Amino acid sequence: MNSTEVLSHTDLSGPGGGGNPAQICLGCGTCASACPMTGIEGFDPRRIVRLGQLGRFEELGESSLAWLCTMCGRCQEGCPMDVRITDMIREARDLGGEKTVPQAIGKGIEMFMETGNNLGLPDEDFGFIVEDVAEELTEEPGFEDFVLPVDKEDARLLFTLHNKLVNTQNEDLKHWWKILHAAGESWTLPGSRWEGVNWGFFSGQDQVLKAGVDTIVGNMERLRSRGLMYPE
Amino acid sequence: MFDLLVEYISTQRIRLDRDRIKKKAVYHDPCNYGRKSEALFGHGYFHEPRWILNQCLEHWTDMQPNRARQYCCGGGGGLMLTPYEEQRKYYSRRKIEQIKNSRAELVVVPCHSCHGHIRAMLDAQGPASIEVKYLWEVVAEALVMD
Numbered sequence: 001m002n003s004t005e006v007l008s009h010t011d012l013s014g015p016g017g018g019g020n021p022a023q024i025c026l027g028c029g030t031c032a033s034a035c036p037m038t039g040i041e042g043f044d045p046r047r048i049v050r051l052g053q054l055g056r057f058e059e060l061g062e063s064s065l066a067w068l069c070t071m072c073g074r075c076q077e078g079c080p081m082d083v084r085i086t087d088m089i090r091e092a093r094d095l096g097g098e099k100t101v102p103q104a105i106g107k108g109i110e111m112f113m114e115t116g117n118n119l120g121l122p123d124e125d126f127g128f129i130v131e132d133v134a135e136e137l138t139e140e141p142g143f144e145d146f147v148l149p150v151d152k153e154d155a156r157l158l159f160t161l162h163n164k165l166v167n168t169q170n171e172d173l174k175h176w177w178k179i180l181h182a183a184g185e186s187w188t189l190p191g192s193r194w195e196g197v198n199w200g201f202f203s204g205q206d207q208v209l210k211a212g213v214d215t216i217v218g219n220m221e222r223l224r225s226r227g228l229m230y231p232e
Numbered sequence: 233m234f235d236l237l238v239e240y241i242s243t244q245r246i247r248l249d250r251d252r253i254k255k256k257a258v259y260h261d262p263c264n265y266g267r268k269s270e271a272l273f274g275h276g277y278f279h280e281p282r283w284i285l286n287q288c289l290e291h292w293t294d295m296q297p298n299r300a301r302q303y304c305c306g307g308g309g310g311l312m313l314t315p316y317e318e319q320r321k322y323y324s325r326r327k328i329e330q331i332k333n334s335r336a337e338l339v340v341v342p343c344h345s346c347h348g349h350i351r352a353m354l355d356a357q358g359p360a361s362i363e364v365k366y367l368w369e370v371v372a373e374a375l376v377m378d
Contacts, residue, residue, distance in 0.1 A: 036303055036326050040319050068316050070308030070323070072263040073271060077300055086268075104313040142377030157236075162344040175372040179237070182375050183245040197344075231233050231368075232344060 022052030022088065024081045031075035031085060043068050045075045045085055052088045060088070061096020061204075071202075094204030101203050109199050109208050116193035116215060118163045123192045129166050130189065133173050146181050151223060152188035158225035159189050160196030160216060162232050176231070187229070190219040196232040233342065234265070234280035237371060241287050248287050248374040255363065257292035257370075258336035259285060260327075260350065261302040262343035270300060281342055281367055288374040292340070295330040303327055305341075307349025321356060324349070328358040342367035 031045035032038045038045065043065060051060040060066055071086045079085070098106060108118035115121070127150070134148035149155065165173050180187050193215045200208030220228060240246045259281060261267070270276030278299045285292050295302065306324035314320070327350065331339055339354075339362060341347050351364045365373075 036306075036323050037319075040322055043319075064316065067314050068319055070263075070304045070306060070320070072304030072308050073268045074263075074301075074304065076271070077267055102314040108313075142375075164344065164348065172366065172369070175366060175369040178372040178375060179240065179246060179368060182377060183240045229233065229236065 021082075021084050022049045025049045025053065025083050026081055028080065030078040030080065031083075034074045034078040036072075036074070037068055037070070040068065045069075048085055048088060048092075049083060051092075057088070057092045058095045061092035061094070062100055065089075066092050066096055066100070067102060090201075090204040092204070093202075094206070096204075105199050105203055108197075109203060109205070112195060112199070113208070113211060117195040118197055118199065119167055121163075121166065126166060126194065127191060129170060130173065133170050134177070137174050137177060143178065143181060146177065148177070149188045151191040152186075154224050155186045155188040155226070157185065157187040157227045157229045158216070158220050158223060159187055159229045160232070161189070161194050162196055166194075188223060188225065190223065193219060196230055198232070233368070234277045234284065237284050237368065238280055241284065241371075246371075247376040248371065249376050250288060250290055250374065252374055253289045253338070253370065255291075255337040256335065257285070257289055257338040257340050258295055258331060258334040259292060259298075260295060260305065260339060260341045260346060261299055262341065262346045263302075263304050263308060265342060266302060267300045276300060277342075284367060284371065285340060288370045293334050293336060295334055303330060305346045305349045306353065307345045321353065324353045325357065328353055331358065331362065336362070338363045338365060340365055340367055340370055 027046070029046065031049070035045050037043045041064070048060060048065055048069070051057070066089055069089050071089055073086050075085045076083060093100070111120035112118050130148060130150070134146065137143050137146050159176070195212070195215065198209060198212035200206065200212055216228065216230070219225070241248065261278065265277040267276060276299070297303070303326050305327050306320045339350055341350060341364065347364055347366055354360055354362050354364065
């Protein structure tokens, strides 16, 4: 019997639906050995699984365990029972509530819900920044005829951006632009709601995650883009 | 992103010069593109970035361990954004050790989060002289324009 079959035979209540996966833990400690955070201020993936077994997800979300974890997944890579520890962490973060979400992430999410990007950058400023970098690029040999496609309809690819590229690391916008130009690609940047970083993934809030996806899909529909390039 | 770069290179929509970047590089597998992608979608992007690097540079190596067993850089979820900055820095010592052991002068990553975190960790505790570049930055630098 493999671990998936064990799960289907396990009928215990718990978050995530279909039973509480933590119940199938054998207590072998493989996760603790695999995790680079083990031992740092009492961190141990087995404590996470135990709280899950006891159904104390809310408590897990309020503890430092939930946010010390980087969700790298090394614990479950080695787990012989396929206990989904990072799924538990994500669920616990959501149940921990908004007050437990680190301030900077909470602020970014608030900004995203209000303005469509995590920085709260107005579209006009965004346009100014990207056009400025595009103009700089035309000064480099081989890119003299580069034109930044913003809100171009019927392109093959819609590009989202990591907010740090329009914040402090503008120079790093150029790498992909150069490649796309050299390849003669049909692509576009959305002039509005360009954010590619979805912090709902980290905070465990599915409604934020969905709002991020809706933004991208909305742009693809509006501009009739055929594909998505999502480099985050 | 990997698929697009592989498409451009293999169909010769872009041409690359392997002799421009002289530094010895080392590749870092981001958790989300490798281990977690493999677990969630049945395909981890382990082979593609290595093939792309082969087209861009002469000298590069892997960290130990690598691919699905790679260590997280420590930046998952954004280090600077949680109240556990010191703990995440301590966690990252393993990544720094891996980089030092590779004797590379350049770390190549295909992830914005890993890039920012590894740069910050090298500045804080490792040899700050080691460069960190995006995989697509390396491709852009090797581009041959007619």
